[in-house]
Amino acid sequence: MQAFNKRNDSIDFDRVVSLNNGVWWVGFQDKESGLRCNPYLIIEGDEAVLLDGGSRPDFPVVMMKILETGLDPHKISALIYDHYDPDLCGSIPNLEDMIENPELKLVTSGFSQMFIRHYGTRSQFFNIADMGYKFTFKTGRQLEFVTIPYCHNRGSYVVFDPQSKILFSGDMFGTYEKVWTLFYGFPDECSSAGSCVECQNDKSFCRLPGYLDFHRKLMPSSKAVHFALKKLKGIPFEMVASQHGSILDRSSVDVLIKELESCNDIGIDQVQPEE
Numbered sequence: 001m002q003a004f005n006k007r008n009d010s011i012d013f014d015r016v017v018s019l020n021n022g023v024w025w026v027g028f029q030d031k032e033s034g035l036r037c038n039p040y041l042i043i044e045g046d047e048a049v050l051l052d053g054g055s056r057p058d059f060p061v062v063m064m065k066i067l068e069t070g071l072d073p074h075k076i077s078a079l080i081y082d083h084y085d086p087d088l089c090g091s092i093p094n095l096e097d098m099i100e101n102p103e104l105k106l107v108t109s110g111f112s113q114m115f116i117r118h119y120g121t122r123s124q125f126f127n128i129a130d131m132g133y134k135f136t137f138k139t140g141r142q143l144e145f146v147t148i149p150y151c152h153n154r155g156s157y158v159v160f161d162p163q164s165k166i167l168f169s170g171d172m173f174g175t176y177e178k179v180w181t182l183f184y185g186f187p188d189e190c191s192s193a194g195s196c197v198e199c200q201n202d203k204s205f206c207r208l209p210g211y212l213d214f215h216r217k218l219m220p221s222s223k224a225v226h227f228a229l230k231k232l233k234g235i236p237f238e239m240v241a242s243q244h245g246s247i248l249d250r251s252s253v254d255v256l257i258k259e260l261e262s263c264n265d266i267g268i269d270q271v272q273p274e275e
């Protein structure tokens with residue numbers, strides 16, 4: 001994991017960052033906000049897709065980053081949204097103006113579509129179920145969609161790219177906190193430390209509580225999270241690129257999965273009856 005953290009050393013966060021296999025991080029460092037948003041761009045052959053494109057105020061920076069890759073925005077063939085919140089969907093009309101592609105696809109679940117159209121979208125919707133839970137580029141490269149109902153919306157799903165081995169997880173495995181690096185790996189000791197209720201290595205600062213708190217507040221119930229974890233564990237990803245927080249390596253996600261599996265106070269499960 002230390003090697004994974006080292007990746008931050010050579011990065012200028014004000015520039016677009018290449019992950020691998022045509023995948024780019026087109027988000028930005030926002031020192032003021034604890035809730036930073038991470039849109040991702042996948043360029044494949046002469047087309048590209050944008051995942052969770054970002055909010056309206058974030059649009060100028062995200063579009064500048066997209067242009068920095070050298071991509072002609074008209075080549076973006078699809079905008080993919082795992083749910084309908086404004087932090088990822090707010091800029092859809094701005095993106096549509098810049099992309100100016102009459103064939104542009106808005107890819108999401110049927111449930112999210114009902115709400116996303118209220119952003120004033122003009123492009124045609126494509127339902128992930130109708131697409132067989134796959135997006136296929138012209139080259140044949142495929143992205144796989146895996147549903148995680150109620151994590152945190154009814155129609156939520158994650159996107160797995162078998163070529164880059166990146167799992168784009170939306171709000172799952174996200175966090176909000178002001179301490180941030182683009183790449184993050186929990187310290188090596190965490191993977192074998194057992195329960196983290198009390199740190200067995202006497203670490204004074206740990207980012208794990210921030211991650212757990214995010215899930216406790218953003219996700220509706222322990223049942224929903226545990227159901228999602230069962231599906232996500234089996235996916236052969238090597239990295240998780242979530243919509244909030246840092247990009248995590250597989251072993252860090254495994255630490256997080258283990259902790260979340262033993263959390264029974266997520267969402268409604270932690271609400272006490274009013275006295």
Ligand SMILES: [Fe+2]
Nearest residue numbers: 083085152171
């Ligand atoms: Fe959300």
Ligand SMILES: [Fe+2]
Nearest residue numbers: 085087171243
């Ligand atoms: Fe979000």
